[in-house]
Amino acid sequence: MKNYFSSDFKLGVLGGGQLGRMLLTETQKLDIYTVILDGNSEAPCSQICNEFHQGDLLDFDTVYNFGKKVDLLTIEIENVNIDALDKLEKEGLTIYPKPSSLRIIQNKARQKHFYTDNNIPTAEFNHYAYLEELKHSYENDIIEFPFVWKSAQFGYDGTGVKVVRNYNDLQSLPDGECIAEKLIPFKNELAVIVARNTDGKVKTYPVVEMEFHPEANQVEYVICPARIDSQVAEKAREIALKVVSDLDFVGLLAVEMFQTVDDKILVNEVAPRTHNSGHYSIEASYTNQFEQHLRSILNLPLGNTESKLAGIMVNLVGTEGYTGDVHYENIEEILKIDGVTPHIYGKKTTKPFRKMGHVTIVNKDINEARKIAQQVKETIKVISK
Amino acid sequence: MKNYFSSDFKLGVLGGGQLGRMLLTETQKLDIYTVILDGNSEAPCSQICNEFHQGDLLDFDTVYNFGKKVDLLTIEIENVNIDALDKLEKEGLTIYPKPSSLRIIQNKARQKHFYTDNNIPTAEFNHYAYLEELKHSYENDIIEFPFVWKSAQFGYDGTGVKVVRNYNDLQSLPDGECIAEKLIPFKNELAVIVARNTDGKVKTYPVVEMEFHPEANQVEYVICPARIDSQVAEKAREIALKVVSDLDFVGLLAVEMFQTVDDKILVNEVAPRTHNSGHYSIEASYTNQFEQHLRSILNLPLGNTESKLAGIMVNLVGTEGYTGDVHYENIEEILKIDGVTPHIYGKKTTKPFRKMGHVTIVNKDINEARKIAQQVKETIKVISK
Numbered sequence: 001m002k003n004y005f006s007s008d009f010k011l012g013v014l015g016g017g018q019l020g021r022m023l024l025t026e027t028q029k030l031d032i033y034t035v036i037l038d039g040n041s042e043a044p045c046s047q048i049c050n051e052f053h054q055g056d057l058l059d060f061d062t063v064y065n066f067g068k069k070v071d072l073l074t075i076e077i078e079n080v081n082i083d084a085l086d087k088l089e090k091e092g093l094t095i096y097p098k099p100s101s102l103r104i105i106q107n108k109a110r111q112k113h114f115y116t117d118n119n120i121p122t123a124e125f126n127h128y129a130y131l132e133e134l135k136h137s138y139e140n141d142i143i144e145f146p147f148v149w150k151s152a153q154f155g156y157d158g159t160g161v162k163v164v165r166n167y168n169d170l171q172s173l174p175d176g177e178c179i180a181e182k183l184i185p186f187k188n189e190l191a192v193i194v195a196r197n198t199d200g201k202v203k204t205y206p207v208v209e210m211e212f213h214p215e216a217n218q219v220e221y222v223i224c225p226a227r228i229d230s231q232v233a234e235k236a237r238e239i240a241l242k243v244v245s246d247l248d249f250v251g252l253l254a255v256e257m258f259q260t261v262d263d264k265i266l267v268n269e270v271a272p273r274t275h276n277s278g279h280y281s282i283e284a285s286y287t288n289q290f291e292q293h294l295r296s297i298l299n300l301p302l303g304n305t306e307s308k309l310a311g312i313m314v315n316l317v318g319t320e321g322y323t324g325d326v327h328y329e330n331i332e333e334i335l336k337i338d339g340v341t342p343h344i345y346g347k348k349t350t351k352p353f354r355k356m357g358h359v360t361i362v363n364k365d366i367n368e369a370r371k372i373a374q375q376v377k378e379t380i381k382v383i384s385k
Numbered sequence: 386m387k388n389y390f391s392s393d394f395k396l397g398v399l400g401g402g403q404l405g406r407m408l409l410t411e412t413q414k415l416d417i418y419t420v421i422l423d424g425n426s427e428a429p430c431s432q433i434c435n436e437f438h439q440g441d442l443l444d445f446d447t448v449y450n451f452g453k454k455v456d457l458l459t460i461e462i463e464n465v466n467i468d469a470l471d472k473l474e475k476e477g478l479t480i481y482p483k484p485s486s487l488r489i490i491q492n493k494a495r496q497k498h499f500y501t502d503n504n505i506p507t508a509e510f511n512h513y514a515y516l517e518e519l520k521h522s523y524e525n526d527i528i529e530f531p532f533v534w535k536s537a538q539f540g541y542d543g544t545g546v547k548v549v550r551n552y553n554d555l556q557s558l559p560d561g562e563c564i565a566e567k568l569i570p571f572k573n574e575l576a577v578i579v580a581r582n583t584d585g586k587v588k589t590y591p592v593v594e595m596e597f598h599p600e601a602n603q604v605e606y607v608i609c610p611a612r613i614d615s616q617v618a619e620k621a622r623e624i625a626l627k628v629v630s631d632l633d634f635v636g637l638l639a640v641e642m643f644q645t646v647d648d649k650i651l652v653n654e655v656a657p658r659t660h661n662s663g664h665y666s667i668e669a670s671y672t673n674q675f676e677q678h679l680r681s682i683l684n685l686p687l688g689n690t691e692s693k694l695a696g697i698m699v700n701l702v703g704t705e706g707y708t709g710d711v712h713y714e715n716i717e718e719i720l721k722i723d724g725v726t727p728h729i730y731g732k733k734t735t736k737p738f739r740k741m742g743h744v745t746i747v748n749k750d751i752n753e754a755r756k757i758a759q760q761v762k763e764t765i766k767v768i769s770k
Contacts, residue, residue, distance in 0.1 A: 003712065005712075005713050005716065005729055006710070006711075006712070021413065024413070025410050025413065025414075028406065028409070028410065028433055028731070029410075029726075029727075029728050029729070030727065030729055031729035031731040031742075047435050048409070048413055048433050048434070048435070049433070050432050050433070286723060286724050286747070287726075291726075295720065300717055300720050301717060301720045301721040303720070304723040304724060308693045308694055308747070309693055325391070326391075327388065327390075327391070328390050331390065332685055332686060335680065335685050335686045335688070336686040338671060338688075338689040339671050339689060341414075341672075341676075342414075342415065343414050344390055344414070344415055344416035345416070346413070346416040357416075362671070362693070
C-alpha cells in the first residue's frame with residue numbers, strides 16, 4: 001500500500017469551503033498532507049491546511065497546474081474544470097471521484113438523461129438548450145404550470161432551481177441550458193450517502209429525512225434515521241446503490257430522493273462528495289462522512305456507517321435582513337443543552353440564507369432530539385453587528 | 386459576553402504538540418482564531434493553526450512577548466515559564482489555568498505539599514533539595530527500598546519517575562530537587578478529569594482505569610468507564626473535586642489516583658490540561674475533553690460528560706529498536722474493525738516509546754471493546770523504514 005501517512009504524499013482538494021474544512025479535521029487526524037485550491041483567499045480552509053493556493057476552480061490552466069503538484073486529487077465542490085481533470089487523468093494522476101462521473105453529475109440535464117438511460121426512477125423532464133426553447137415548449141402545451149425549472153449548470157444550495165407556477169415566474173427565469181421537471185407531490189425528501197472505495201467495496205449510511213425551509217429551498221433539518229417504513233428505506237437504499245454502481249463511482253455519493261404520496265422513490269439529484277445531509281455523522285456515526293470519504297478515495301477499508309445515537313442537524317444560515325460581519329447570537333444558550341454541538345464554518349460575512357454553520361443534536365430518543373432541534377433553531381440567530 | 390467567535394479575538398496556546406493539535410480541531414469547529422508557541426518548528430500544530438510562533442516555552446522573554454499578542458492564554462503543556470505568566474497576568478492578560486495553579490502543579494514536591502496541607506490523601510513522601518540529601522536519608526534509615534523517586538521539575542510521560550529497588554538504582558539517579566515516595570501496593574490506577582469554568586461551574590468525566598506498560602511506565606490502555614465498584618468511583622470523583630476546589634482551578638484538571646489494595650484512594654499526581662486519559666472522549670463522550678477545555682476557559686456552559694458508548698484508548702508508541710522516519714505498519718488492518726479510529730499526531734520521526742498517536746475503540750460492550758483493543762495493540766506497529 002502506498003504510504004499516505006507520510007509527508008511525501010500530497011492530497012489535493014479542489015475547493016476550500018466548509019466541506020473542505022471538515023475534511024481537514026480528518027486529514028489532520030490521519031496526518032495526511034493536504035493542499036487546497038480555492039478562488040477565495042479567505043476561504044474556510046485557507047489558514048488551516050498544509051498548503052493553500054488561490055485560483056479559479058473553473059479555469060483550465062489553474063486546475064491543471066494545481067493537479068501537477070499533488071499525488072491524488074479530490075473535490076469538495078463539483079463545479080470545477082473537468083477538461084483539466086481529464087488531461088491530468090490521461091497523464092497518470094489519480095482523481096476520485098473520476099472525471100467521467102463528475103462530467104455526468106455536473107450538468108443537471110446530463111444527470112437526468114443518465115437516470116432515464118439506466119432505468120433509475122426520476123421525475124419526468126424536458127431538456128432545453130436555451131430558455132427560449134422552454135418558453136416555446138410552454139406555448140405549444142408540451143409542458144404546463146406548475147413545473148420545476150433547473151439550470152443545467154452550476155446550481156448550488158437551491159440557486160438554479162425554481163418552481164414555476166405562472167407566466168410571471170416563467171418570464172423571470174435566467175437564460176441558459178435548463179430542464180423543466182414535473183412537480184412531484186411527495187411525502188418526504190430522503191437522502192442516502194453511499195461510499196465506494198477503489199476496490200469496489202460499498203457501504204451505505206442510514207436513510208435520512210430532510211425538512212426544507214419553505215422559501216429558501218434549503219435544508220432546515222436533517223433527521224437520522226428517517227422516520228419512515230423500513231421497506232421504503234430499503235427501496236431508497238437499493239436505488240442509491242444502483243446509481244453508484246451504474247456510475248462506476250468512487251468516493252462518496254449523496255443521493256437525494258423523493259418519497260412520493262404512493263411510496264415510490266424517485267431520484268431527485270446526486271452530489272459526488274460529502275454532503276450537508278451527512279453532517280450529523282460527525283457526532284452520531286461510528287465513522288463520519290469525512291473520514292469515510294478519505295477511506296474510499298485512499299482505498300482503505302470502509303468504516304462502520306451505523307449510528308451511535310439518533311442525530312439531527314440544523315443548518316445555521318444568515319438571517320434575512322442582515323448582511324455584514326457575522327455574529328452568532330445566543331450561541332452560549334444552545335451550549336447549555338446536552339448533546340448540542342455547533343460547527344462554525346469561519347466565513348467572515350453573513351448574508352440572508354448563506355450557510356454559516358450547522359448544529360448537531362444527538363440523543364438516545366429521536367423525538368427528544370427533534371424537540372431540541374426546534375429549540376436550537378429558535379434560539380441561535382446568525383446576524384451582523 | 387466577549388465575542389470569541391470573531392477574528393478580533395486571539396486565543397494563545399503555549400505548546401503545539403499532540404494535545405494542541407487535537408485542541409485545534411475544536412477551535413476550528415468554533416472558528417476561534419488560535420495562535421501557538423512551540424520550540425519545535427515542525428511541532429504537530431505548526432502547519433494547521435492560524436498563527437505559529439517558534440520559541441522556547443521556558444524562556445521569560447519569549448513567553449512574555451507571545452502573551453502580549455493574544456487576548457486569552459492557555460497551555461497544552463505545564464512546563465512553561467511561570468514568571469512570565471505572572472507578569473502578563475498582573476498586566477491584565479487573562480490566563481487559564483491560572484499561573485498560581487500552574488506554579489503548584491509544575492513542581493512535584495510543591496504539588497505533594499499542597500495535598501498534605503489540604504488533607505488530600507496521597508502517598509507519604511520526603512522532599513530533598515539535592516540527590517545527596519536523599520542518599521543521606523537512605524543511609525540514615527529514614528527511607529528504605531523500594532521507594533519511588535520523582536524529579537521535582539519537568540517530568541513528563543514517565544521520565545523523571547523511577548522505582549528505586551536497590552543501591553544500584555539509587556546510584557543511577559540524576560541530581561536535582563526530588564521526592565522519595567512510599568511505594569503503594571495498588572489494585573488499579575484511576576483518573577478523573579474535572580472541568581471548571583470561570584463561573585465556578587464544575588463537571589466530572591467518568592472515572593477511567595489505566596493499564597500501564599510494565600517497562601516504559603506509560604499508559605497502554607485507558608478504559609472508560611473503569612470496571613470498579615461504584616462506591617470506589619464515587620470516592621475518586623469526590624477527591625478529584627476537592628483538588629479542583631482547593632486549587633481554585635479553572636480549566637481541565639486530570640487527577641491520577643491509586644486504588645489501594647484496601648480500596649483507599651490516593652492522589653498520585655495531576656495535570657492542569659487535557660490529558661491522555663481523556664482521549665477516548667473524542668469518539669465516546671457527548672462532549673470531548675478538548676471542546677470542554679475551550680468551554681471552561683471561555684466561560685461557556687460546560688458540556689455533558691457522559692459517554693455515548695464504552696471507550697478504550699490504546700497509545701501508539703514507537704516500537705523498541707526503531708528510530709527514524711515513522712511508518713505505521715498494518716494501519717489498514719485495524720481500519721477493518723468496526724468502531725476503531727486511529728489518531729496520528731504528525732510527528733516525523735519515531736523512537737522507542739515516543740507517543741506517536743493513539744487509537745480509540747468504541748463499543749456498546751466494554752468487554753468486547755477490551756478484546757478489540759488488545760487486537761489493535763498486537764496488530765499496528767510504529768516502526769521506521
